[in-house]
Amino acid sequence: MKKPIAFFVHHQGRGHANRTMAVAAEFAKDRPVSVLTAGPSLFDGFSRDIEIVPLPNMIGASVPTPRLYAEPTPQVMHCVPLGLAEMRRTMRRILDHLDERDVGLFMVDVSAEIALLARIASVPAVQIRMHGDRSDIGHVGAYEACVGMLAPFDERMEQDDYPAALRAKTFYSGGLCTSVEGVPDRAEARAKLGLDAEREIVVAITGGGGSGTPYAPLTVAARAAPDTLWLTLGPTHREGHETDFANLRELGWVPSVTDYLAAADIVVASAGDNTIHEVARVGGRLIVMPEWRYFGEQTRKAEALVRLGAAVQAPIWPGDLQGWRDLLDRARGLDPAPLRSLYAPDAAARAAGWLEGLTDELWHGAAEPAPLTVVAGRMPASRTA
Numbered sequence: 001m002k003k004p005i006a007f008f009v010h011h012q013g014r015g016h017a018n019r020t021m022a023v024a025a026e027f028a029k030d031r032p033v034s035v036l037t038a039g040p041s042l043f044d045g046f047s048r049d050i051e052i053v054p055l056p057n058m059i060g061a062s063v064p065t066p067r068l069y070a071e072p073t074p075q076v077m078h079c080v081p082l083g084l085a086e087m088r089r090t091m092r093r094i095l096d097h098l099d100e101r102d103v104g105l106f107m108v109d110v111s112a113e114i115a116l117l118a119r120i121a122s123v124p125a126v127q128i129r130m131h132g133d134r135s136d137i138g139h140v141g142a143y144e145a146c147v148g149m150l151a152p153f154d155e156r157m158e159q160d161d162y163p164a165a166l167r168a169k170t171f172y173s174g175g176l177c178t179s180v181e182g183v184p185d186r187a188e189a190r191a192k193l194g195l196d197a198e199r200e201i202v203v204a205i206t207g208g209g210g211s212g213t214p215y216a217p218l219t220v221a222a223r224a225a226p227d228t229l230w231l232t233l234g235p236t237h238r239e240g241h242e243t244d245f246a247n248l249r250e251l252g253w254v255p256s257v258t259d260y261l262a263a264a265d266i267v268v269a270s271a272g273d274n275t276i277h278e279v280a281r282v283g284g285r286l287i288v289m290p291e292w293r294y295f296g297e298q299t300r301k302a303e304a305l306v307r308l309g310a311a312v313q314a315p316i317w318p319g320d321l322q323g324w325r326d327l328l329d330r331a332r333g334l335d336p337a338p339l340r341s342l343y344a345p346d347a348a349a350r351a352a353g354w355l356e357g358l359t360d361e362l363w364h365g366a367a368e369p370a371p372l373t374v375v376a377g378r379m380p381a382s383r384t385a
Contacts, residue, residue, distance in 0.1 A: 003104025003363050004032035005355060006097065008114050011039025011057070013207055015274045016109045018178040019128075019152060021046050023107075026352035034101060036094055053097050056086040077113050078138050091117060098123050105359040107150070112142035119145035124362050126150055126355065129170055130273075131159065131304065132295035139295075140166075148358060150351055152176035152273060154342045157304045173351040174344025177277035181258050189262035196229070202328075203264040205233040205257065205279075206291065207272040212237040215250070217317035222248040224324035233260055258282065266331045271298035276305065276342075283340035286311040287331050310339035 005027070010016045017039065024033050025048050034051035035043060038059075043052055061084045063069040068083040081087070094114065098106060098121060106118045106125040118125035127142060129151035134140075140163075143149060148169050151158070155172040190197050202221070206213045212235030222230050222245040230248040254260060261267060261282040269275050271290040279286050288311040290298030305311040312330040314323065344350070 002028070002031050002356075003359050004034060004101050005105045005107060005359055006034045006036060006101065006103045007107045007109060008094065008111060009035055009037040009039070009042070009109055010111065011037055011042060012059075013272070014042065015207060015272055016128075017042035018274060019176060020107075020109060021048075022176065022178045022348040023351045023355070024048055024050060026349045027356060031356060032101070034097065034103075036097060038090075051101075053093065055093055056089050058084060058086045058090055061086045075136070076138050076141055077116075080113060095121055104363050105147075105355060107355065108146075112138050115142040116145050124359075126358070128152065130297055131157075131300040132293070132297035133300065134295050135161065147362065150355070152347065152351065153277075154344070156308060157301070157342065159300055159304065171351070171354045173347040173354070175277040175280055175342045176273070176347035176351065177281045177343055178274055178348075179258055179278055179281065181256060183258055183282055184262050186263060189259045193259055193263055195263055200225070200228040200265050201231065201263055202228055202266045202268060203231045203233060203260050204268040205261070205275060206270040207234060207275050211235070211291075213268075213270070214317055215239075216242050217319065218248055219243055219245060220319060220321065221324045224318075224321040225328060228328075231260065231264075233257060266328065271301040271305070273301075276301065280310075280339045280341075280343035283336045283343075285331050285334040285336055286339055287327060288313050289317060305339070308338050308342070309335065310342060 007020050007024070009020050017037070020035060021043065027033060033048070034053060036053040036055055038055045038057040040052045040054045063081050064083045071082050073080060094117065098118070103123055106123050108115045108118065108125055109128040110130060115125050115127045124147045125145065126148045127146045129149040143166050148171060149166065151170050151172045153172065154175050158167065184192065187197060195201060204213050204218060213232055215236040215238045218230055218232065219242050226247060228247065232250045233254055234252070236250055257278060261279055261284055264284055266287060267279050267284045268287045268289060269279055271288050286305070288302045288305050290302040302311070302313050306313050312327065312334060314327050318324045318327055
């Protein structure tokens with residue numbers, strides 16, 4: 001029987017779960033797969049046979065005393081409040097599952113602490129590689145504790161300051177997009193959506209992991225380009241003082257993001273992994289406006305896109321008419337090819353193949369040698385001694 005692969009899936013937003021499902025769907029049918037998450041509903045309707053292990057939701061749990069709350073966080077960790085029963089139950093449930101299922105590889109998407117926990121528990125782990133300023137000892141320690149890292153993006157998107165030793169143990173799948181429906185041409189997409197065939201259309205999109213696209217700057221954009229139709233997909237964030245305009249429409253969540261991206265002349269997007277690769281798959285012109293994320297994740301990803309000529313960016317959301325006009329002119333001049341080249345249709349299959357191959361390599365011949373005996377205070381003797 002093949003060694004099981006387990007996933008820890010962060011439940012903030014949809015990207016972690018969607019990525020997990022895309023990769024797990026490509027595993028061999030006889031590979032046991034489990035998912036540990038505080039958002040089990042994110043996997044509703046997933047067709048592959050997997051075991052879902054619900055975890056307590058630790059976000060917002062209260063530290064029971066002021067004295068515990070006052071304890072500083074150790075530099076090697078990021079989020080480890082003291083005295084939380086939910087955290088104890090989470091860690092216990094993870095360890096029990098890894099032990100009971102004899103998990104061969106633990107895919108962590110994402111948590112530095114849980115990657116460290118896996119190493120302490122003697123379970124090989126792989127962590128998703130994310131952009132950002134992650135040179136602190138907490139991140140580096142977690143990376144070093146893993147047997148590898150999986151980067152769901154093109155290697156050209158990597159940061160120059162990512163250490164060479166860690167880069168050497170990172171597998172770059174190419175740009176992983178979780179959408180699978182066909183991509184229509186612009187005329188077909190506009191006809192399907194009932195949109196003007198000739199009018200310039202700008203689509204602003206963000207994922208579900210943040211507060212949404214700022215709506216007030218888009219009202220300025222609508223005034224700056226009154227002949228352009230502006231459409232927003234996903235959540236938007238209003239401040240309460242906005243004036244609506246007829247050429248700016250909020251559509252919220254739509255059945256097919258792909259159709260709207262294909263219909264667009266220009267896309268304004270946050271710099272989430274899946275969002276970027278959604279646009280790259282369609283091959284549009286991109287204005288990237290990163291949302292605030294821990295460790296500057298989206299900011300660093302946006303920098304990489306601009307460096308490759310795959311997008312343009314403004315330092316902040318323009319608040320004046322000419323600022324928007326200048327930004328739109330820069331976007332119109334983009335060559336769509338560099339962005340399109342960052343999407344890899346086989347990225348999920350490549351990631352799955354690497355994970356399965358790594359698992360089998362790590363455990364090859366495990367049943368043959370006698371188990372090592374570890375005596376307290378002594379290192380085990382080498383098999384080759």
